[in-house]
Amino acid sequence: MLNKLLFRNQDKKQLVIAIIGSFLGITFLITSIHYLIKVNEFGEGADILGPNTIIVQKEVSNSSTLNLTKTDFSQAEIDKLKKEPYILDVKPVISNNFDVSFETADPLVPRFRSDVFIQTVDPEFLDVKSAKWNWKEGDTIVPIILPRDFLVMLNTFMSASGIPQVSDDLAMDIRFKFTLSNETSKEWVNAKIIGFTNEVASILVPEDFMAYGNAKYGIAADRKITQIMISGRESEFGLVEEMLKTKHLESKNSQLVVGRLKSMVGTLILVVLGISVIAVFVSGLVLIQYAQLLMSRNAYEVRTLLRIGYAPKVLIRSFFIYFLKIFGWVSLLGFGMFFVFKIWLDAMFEEGGLYIGTSITWPSVLALFLAYSLFGIASFFNAKRGIYKQF
Amino acid sequence: MPVPLASIQHAPDSIWGREIVLEPGKKIMLNASSGKGKSTFTNVIFGLRKDFQGKLYYNQQDTATFTPEEWIEIRQSKISVVFQDLQLFPELSVKDNLHLKNDLKHVYTDQELRHFLAQLEIENKWEQPCGLLSMGQQQRVAIIRALCQPFEWLILDEPFSHLDVENSQRSLQLIDQRCNELNAGFVLTTLGENHDFTYDQELKL
Numbered sequence: 001m002l003n004k005l006l007f008r009n010q011d012k013k014q015l016v017i018a019i020i021g022s023f024l025g026i027t028f029l030i031t032s033i034h035y036l037i038k039v040n041e042f043g044e045g046a047d048i049l050g051p052n053t054i055i056v057q058k059e060v061s062n063s064s065t066l067n068l069t070k071t072d073f074s075q076a077e078i079d080k081l082k083k084e085p086y087i088l089d090v091k092p093v094i095s096n097n098f099d100v101s102f103e104t105a106d107p108l109v110p111r112f113r114s115d116v117f118i119q120t121v122d123p124e125f126l127d128v129k130s131a132k133w134n135w136k137e138g139d140t141i142v143p144i145i146l147p148r149d150f151l152v153m154l155n156t157f158m159s160a161s162g163i164p165q166v167s168d169d170l171a172m173d174i175r176f177k178f179t180l181s182n183e184t185s186k187e188w189v190n191a192k193i194i195g196f197t198n199e200v201a202s203i204l205v206p207e208d209f210m211a212y213g214n215a216k217y218g219i220a221a222d223r224k225i226t227q228i229m230i231s232g233r234e235s236e237f238g239l240v241e242e243m244l245k246t247k248h249l250e251s252k253n254s255q256l257v258v259g260r261l262k263s264m265v266g267t268l269i270l271v272v273l274g275i276s277v278i279a280v281f282v283s284g285l286v287l288i289q290y291a292q293l294l295m296s297r298n299a300y301e302v303r304t305l306l307r308i309g310y311a312p313k314v315l316i317r318s319f320f321i322y323f324l325k326i327f328g329w330v331s332l333l334g335f336g337m338f339f340v341f342k343i344w345l346d347a348m349f350e351e352g353g354l355y356i357g358t359s360i361t362w363p364s365v366l367a368l369f370l371a372y373s374l375f376g377i378a379s380f381f382n383a384k385r386g387i388y389k390q391f
Numbered sequence: 392m393p394v395p396l397a398s399i400q401h402a403p404d405s406i407w408g409r410e411i412v413l414e415p416g417k418k419i420m421l422n423a424s425s426g427k428g429k430s431t432f433t434n435v436i437f438g439l440r441k442d443f444q445g446k447l448y449y450n451q452q453d454t455a456t457f458t459p460e461e462w463i464e465i466r467q468s469k470i471s472v473v474f475q476d477l478q479l480f481p482e483l484s485v486k487d488n489l490h491l492k493n494d495l496k497h498v499y500t501d502q503e504l505r506h507f508l509a510q511l512e513i514e515n516k517w518e519q520p521c522g523l524l525s526m527g528q529q530q531r532v533a534i535i536r537a538l539c540q541p542f543e544w545l546i547l548d549e550p551f552s553h554l555d556v557e558n559s560q561r562s563l564q565l566i567d568q569r570c571n572e573l574n575a576g577f578v579l580t581t582l583g584e585n586h587d588f589t590y591d592q593e594l595k596l
Binding site for chain 2: 001
């Protein structure tokens with residue numbers, strides 16, 4: 001009865017416009033947040049290096065070959081790079097300063113031995129749990145991250161030896177060993193693969209192992225830093241690339257392509273997200289304004305109900321629940337439309353060769369919940385103000 | 392004294408500008424000509440107007456200190472009003488208008504409500520929108536609506552202005568009967584007509 005009295009005097013055209021605006025805003029809000037997360041997740045887990053991370057060296061020219069220009073990084077250069085706003089961190093890549101060879105040490109696998117080049121990077125740049133990425137003097141096994149090209153080479157060798165090739169998982173179960181040596185002494189240390197990388201050409205080992213090897217078997221007193229690791233900010237990879245060009249630095253192209261692609265798509269989605277937030281905000285405001293209009297159109301009814309003994313909270317609840325229901329339906333419809341969009345977009349991405357995860361991202365659901373809660377709070381205070389004005 | 396009436400010269404026996412106590416259970420006639428503040432009196436008593444000088448106490452409590460919730464409690468169970476402009480909902484039926492009030496305290500059944508309407512000879516209007524009724528019929532609906540709650544005081548602002556003598560007396564009889572049931576009093580504002588009723592007190596503005 002109360003609703004019949006309070007909501008019969010409406011201009012439905014304005015309500016429909018506000019509902020359509022909210023519906024579109026909510027749909028694009030959820031969709032853009034979902035795909036922003038999915039694009040940023042793209043490529044994660046495929047490499048053990050952290051996201052937005054590249055290994056950089058100075059361009060090698062004829063003059064550097066002739067020792068006329070330097071190819072190593074000084075500490076001052078590293079510190080200067082760190083200060084750039086689009087760079088999160090810069091750390092040197094430390095290389096071995098001693099002779100190392102790497103060989104299989106498993107009775108099930110034929111002997112394979114090669115002199116190798118090992119490097120270490122700050123664990124913060126690696127997408128690996130710190131407990132696994134650990135070595136201290138006395139430990140019998142050193143964890144390693146193997147370049148995927150090395151595994152391809154190993155498999156070629158396996159194939160030539162007439163034994164089946166090994167997958168990533170199987171390779172992690174094969175026992176290997178390092179031989180560390182210098183002119184006077186030699187030592188063997190077992191190694192276990194804990195991950196693979198497409199981005200680094202050398203075998204990665206923990207920092208402590210490298211420090212141990214360099215200290216015990218190091219040949220030269222001071223080794224130059226010829227490679228550094230740079231971690232760029234999300235969506236600002238274009239600036240990192242620009243900086244590389246300006247400073248005559250170079251990196252593996254694939255790293256840059258993925259970073260550039262993610263930055264570009266991420267920026268586009270951010271723009272859509274911004275527009276969606278504005279759309280939700282504006283349509284929410286229109287709904288709130290519509291509620292105010294409804295209350296002023298029904299001012300006589302509200303005032304009279306208060307006069308015959310209806311408590312303000314009863315009338316506030318009526319208006320609050322009415323608009324909460326409207327926004328609830330809008331949110332549900334928006335979420336439903338997001339699913340339709342998702343099926344369509346996921347299929348489109350897949351056809352284009354971009355295999356992004358199809359699971360629902362919780363932040364997009366959370367954004368919907370947040371928008372609904374904010375609207376609810378605004379709606380409540382709006383109703384409260386409107387009702388008490390008539391008291 | 393209401394602020395808008397402060398500039399008017401009032402009679403020596405006018406309640407404006409002096410202390411007056413409304414004794415519980417008394418049936419009071421408030422007699423005044425047009426423009427002397429009968430509706431203002433009703434609105435002040437009911438907490439709708441606060442533009443007055445002086446103090447208004449209800450059960451020894453200054454009404455200026457009442458919160459909206461306290462006023463609502465008073466409007467639900469202590470004071471009921473028949474407004475001069477009736478304040479019905481013209482699009483709603485007589486039934487819905489009465490239900491809106493009765494649903495707050497569930498005082499009467501539909502049968503009892505229809506009985507009241509029958510007493511005032513408008514039972515056949517039960518389903519009709521109030522806007523389609525004559526002013527006299529609407530006044531009778533407003534009177535019945537005011538009775539659909541417990542109260543200590545019933546304030547009637549020229550409630551019979553559109554009623555004939557017979558219907559005025561029937562209505563007043565119904566009001567008197569309900570007040571007696573509740574040991575409540577009433578204040579009836581009038582332009583001078585006493586409707587052949589013996590009041591406990593007569594006040595002037």
